[in-house]
Amino acid sequence: MPSRPVMPTLKTRERLSEVRYEIRGELARRARELEAQGHKLIKLNIGNPGAFGFRAPAHLQNAIVGDIDHTDPYTHQQGLPAAREAVAAAYARRGMPDAVADRVFIGNGVSELIDLSLRALLNPGDEVLVPSPDYPLWSAATILNDGRPVYYRCDPDNDFLPDPSEIETLVSSRTRAIVLINPNNPTGATYPRELLQRIVAIAAKHKLLLMVDEIYDQVLYDDAKFQPVAPLAGDVPCLTFSGLSKVHRACGWRVGWSLLSGDGEVVRDFLHAMDLLSALRLCANVPGQYAVEAAVSGPDTISALCAPGGRLYETRRAVIEACEASEHLDLVAPAGALYAFPAVIGAAARGFDDHDFALELMETEGVLVVPGSSFNVPYRHHFRVTLLPEPATMREVFARIERALARRAEAVTKVVPITARSRPAAA
Structure with a gap:
């Protein structure tokens, strides 16, 4: 019987080698292996409220249940008309110019809309100014749409705020957009x-x-204020992204939206491109769209969680207090969002590699964090944790992190330098 020819390895797209998404990458795969072996892990790599016991608000759930009989057909490629009208009205109340339903696109989460918008914008070799650190989907989507992310620093010594002067120096003839992630x-x-x-x-x-x-935009602590960009931009084209995943704790529903503001003549072709790309994916998830109006017009269910006594606030407090008490950690306290980004300092930071530490921490202490370098920074002594666990769980997490860092600090301080006494005698 003749042997079958050996098939060559199926080649993949070359640019995928440039894409990193460690939030769900190699370390997450190792976590699944450990769990399959019976290990219990505290996984802080994903900002996924439902995995930590949060539920989408009842009025959003009821909105979907009440309209479930209407969710079988495709809807308009830009999204349900009523949902787009509700989003436009909500942003008009914030002072956004041009907040009309025809400029609203609803997607399968903000992630899909980021990809669609960059596909509509970029030609090969075009550049996008992206913050460092960034949410790495922005870099990945730029690369996979044949663009080049160019990073502007958000320095920890400046409370992770960017320097506009530096941003302007990075603008070139190929620059097409500036990405802002706020909070x-x-x-x-x-x-x-x-x-x-x-x-x-x-x-x-x-x-x-x-x-x-x-x-x-509504996940804020202490006296932090949120300033939307579009009202400041006026006629300058501005594409604003938000959705149900975080403020409304409904990640799995995959409902995000974008609104395009700015001079009508300037944005006309881009609007047409977004409409075409939206049509090619047929439409976004329909059942989840029936919750949009309830979300943007209903009661505020997030502020209490972010205020003193609220779960997010108290977990954040646990992180801040743990870092303040540690000789190995430094933290710029998060003013918003669902994460903290501590830095390793002192003796523990000598020779520190964030990826190696994350793997060691998972395998020795049962805690999964994301290495800071995954967020496209040039340094390797930070890591990210989500603030979604209960405060007591987070205190336990940082006790384990402290143990791991103390072992590192002890190990590096035991390294004895070569002294004159220990050197070989001269011939």
């Missing part, structure tokens, strides 16, 4: 109005699209 993932920074005004001015001067990820 920021992974750092929790919130951007003041004056800073945003300066970045809007750069976009106006260089005719760039502002792409503004505001998915955490």
Whole structure:
């Protein structure tokens, strides 16, 4: 019987080698292996409220149940008309210009809309200015749509806020857009109005699209304020993203939206491109869209969780207090969003590699965190945790992190340098 020919390895797209998404990557795969072996892990790698016992508000659930009989057909490629009208009205109340339903696109989460919008915008070799650290989907989507992410620093010494002067120096003839993530993932920074005004001015001067990820817009702590960008942008094209996943704790429903503001003539072709790409995916998940109007028009269910005594606030307090008490950790306290981004300092930081530490922490202490370098930063001494666990769980997590860092610090301080006495004698 003749042997079958050996098939060559199925080749994949070359640019995938440039894409990193460690939030669900190698470490998460190792976590599944450990769990299959019977190990119990505390997994802090994903901002997934439902996995930590949060539920979408009842009025959102009821809205879907009440309209489930209407969810079988496809809907308009941009989204349910009533949902788009509700989103437009909500943003008009915030002062967004051009907040009309025809400029609203509903997607299978913000993730899909980021991909669609970059596909509509970029030609091969075009550049997008992206914060460092960033939410790595922005870098990945830029790369996979044949663009090039160019990073502007959000320095921890500046409370993770960007420097507009540096942003402007990075603008080139190929630059098409500036990405802003506010409140920021992974750092929790919130951007003041004056800073945003300066970045809007750069976009106006260089005719760039502002792409503004505001998915955490109502997740704020202490006296932090949220300033939407679109009202400051006016006629400058601005694409604002948000959805049900975080504020409304409904990640699995996969409902996000984007709104395009700015001068009608300037954005006309981009609107048409977004409409075409939306049509090619037929439509977004229909049942979840029936919750949109209830979400943007209903009661505030997030503020109490972020206020003193609320679960998110108290878990954040546990992280802050643990870092303050540690000789191995430093933290810029998050002002918003669902994450903290501590830095390892002191003796424990000598020779520190964030990926190696994350693997060691998981295998020795049963805690999964995300290495800071996964967020496209040039340094390797940070890690990210989500603030979604109960406060007591987070205190236990940081006790385990402290043990792991103490072992590292002890190990590096035991390294004895070569002294003159121990050197071989000269011949």
